[in-house]
Amino acid sequence: MGIGQCSRETGRIDWQGRSVHVKSFPISVDVNAIEAMVESPRIRRWVRGIRRHVDRRDQILGISVDRADYTKGLLPRLDAMKEFYTLYPQYREHVTYLQIVVPSRTEVAEYRRFYEQVEKKTQEVNQRFATNGWKPIITLPHSLDRPRLMGLFRAADFAVVSSLVDGMNLVAKEFVAAQVDKRGVLLLSETTGAANELEHESFPINPLDPEGFANTLHEALSISADERADRISAMRKHLEEHTIYDWMADIFLTLKMAAQSYV
Numbered sequence: 001m002g003i004g005q006c007s008r009e010t011g012r013i014d015w016q017g018r019s020v021h022v023k024s025f026p027i028s029v030d031v032n033a034i035e036a037m038v039e040s041p042r043i044r045r046w047v048r049g050i051r052r053h054v055d056r057r058d059q060i061l062g063i064s065v066d067r068a069d070y071t072k073g074l075l076p077r078l079d080a081m082k083e084f085y086t087l088y089p090q091y092r093e094h095v096t097y098l099q100i101v102v103p104s105r106t107e108v109a110e111y112r113r114f115y116e117q118v119e120k121k122t123q124e125v126n127q128r129f130a131t132n133g134w135k136p137i138i139t140l141p142h143s144l145d146r147p148r149l150m151g152l153f154r155a156a157d158f159a160v161v162s163s164l165v166d167g168m169n170l171v172a173k174e175f176v177a178a179q180v181d182k183r184g185v186l187l188l189s190e191t192t193g194a195a196n197e198l199e200h201e202s203f204p205i206n207p208l209d210p211e212g213f214a215n216t217l218h219e220a221l222s223i224s225a226d227e228r229a230d231r232i233s234a235m236r237k238h239l240e241e242h243t244i245y246d247w248m249a250d251i252f253l254t255l256k257m258a259a260q261s262y263v
Contacts, residue, residue, distance in 0.1 A: 021258075025251050026197060027168055028244045031236075034150055034177040043151040050155040054096075060221060062097040063156040065149065065171050066163075067104040068115040073162040073189065073207040074101065078121045078137075080162070080205075080213035085129045085136060087211070088218050093134045095221070097160075098152070100140045153178035158220060160187045161194070162207040168193035172202070177239055182229040185220040187213075197238060201231040 005014050011022040037043060054061050066072040077099075085092055101118060105111040122137050129136045144152070153159065159175040169192040176186065176198070188195050188202040195204060203220045205213045223231075 023254060025247060025254075026193060026242070027170065028239060028242050028247050029170055029173045029177055030244050031177045031239050032243075034174060035180055037147050037150045038154045038178050038180055040147065043147050043154075046148060046151045047155045050152070054155070054157075058094060060091070060095045060157045061155065062095060062158045062160060063100070063152055063175075064097075064160040064162070065100040067102050068111065068118060069104050070114055071164050071166070073164045074099075074118050075121060076164075076207050076210065077160065077162045077213075078118070078125060080207075080210040080217075081137065082125050082128070083210040084214035084217050085125070087214050091218075091221070092129055092136070093131055095136070096134070096138060097136060098138045098140065098156075100142075100144065100149075102143045103141065150174065150178045153184075154180060156184050158185045158187060158217070160205075160217075161192060162187070162189045162205060162213070163192050164189070164207055166192040166194075170194075172198060173239055176232065176235045179232045179236070182232040182236075183225070184232060185223070185228055186231075186235070187217060187220060197242070198235050201234045 013020040013022065038047070050061070053059075064077070066074060068074070081097055084095075099122070101115070103111075103115050106115075119139075122139055125137055126135050143149075153175045156175070159172070161169055161172045161175075163169055166189070169189075172186060172188055172192065172194040175184065186198065186202040187205050188198060189207045190199075190204045191207065195202070203216050205216050207213070
């Protein structure tokens with residue numbers, strides 16, 4: 001190879017007489033710790049209470065968790081939910097979407113304005129579709145402690161990760177790890193790093209295509225319970241084989257091999 005040449009296949013770059021090897025290390029989560037969390041007596045009771053409320057009202061529960069940051073695709077996602085309730089009116093009064101939106105960098109005026117835009121658009125969707133006793137979108141403007149958040153992931157029927165760009169997005173993996181009952185489906189932005197690992201069993205979405213997003217959500221909610229379980233099981237198997245400890249081991253092994261190559 002000459003100066004400045006590179007190979008995507010091998011991850012090798014030759015530059016000014018040096019060879020540089022590039023490798024990705026997809027970070028993961030502690031699957032066993034999350035499973036233990038959602039199986040604890042306190043969180044099991046929390047989940048049962050949520051599911052009793054959801055099932056009694058014949059509801060489907062969706063969830064998303066984000067900082068109030070423009071990169072997370074919050075405004076396009078709300079456009080997509082508006083499109084969903086418009087195109088599929090049969091889901092009105094049946095699909096409730098819980099968005100946890102934690103204010104971020106509130107000392108910056110631009111971020112405060114962005115959060116206000118999210119609030120305004122949420123209100124617009126609710127005003128258009130809400131009925132007596134039902135509101136399509138519920139917002140929690142604060143974070144939850146980790147056990148209860150994992151419990152919500154366990155209780156949910158679907159999760160949405162619609163970042164405009166994300167290096168990985170561990171929320172997607174946390175949702176999968178918490179889904180010990182295998183009831184939920186994952187809608188995952190094509191522009192997240194996690195999509196490279198979970199694309200075959202999740203439902204890929206383009207966060208900037210509201211109609212396509214809405215159609216994909218309809219498709220995800222239409223599959224059988226068996227297919228839901230199969231998809232979640234496959235993703236859980238991948239996480240169990242690629243935990244955060246495997247991630248660390250891979251990094252150290254690569255460093256060791258690199259050091260040995262220079263001996």
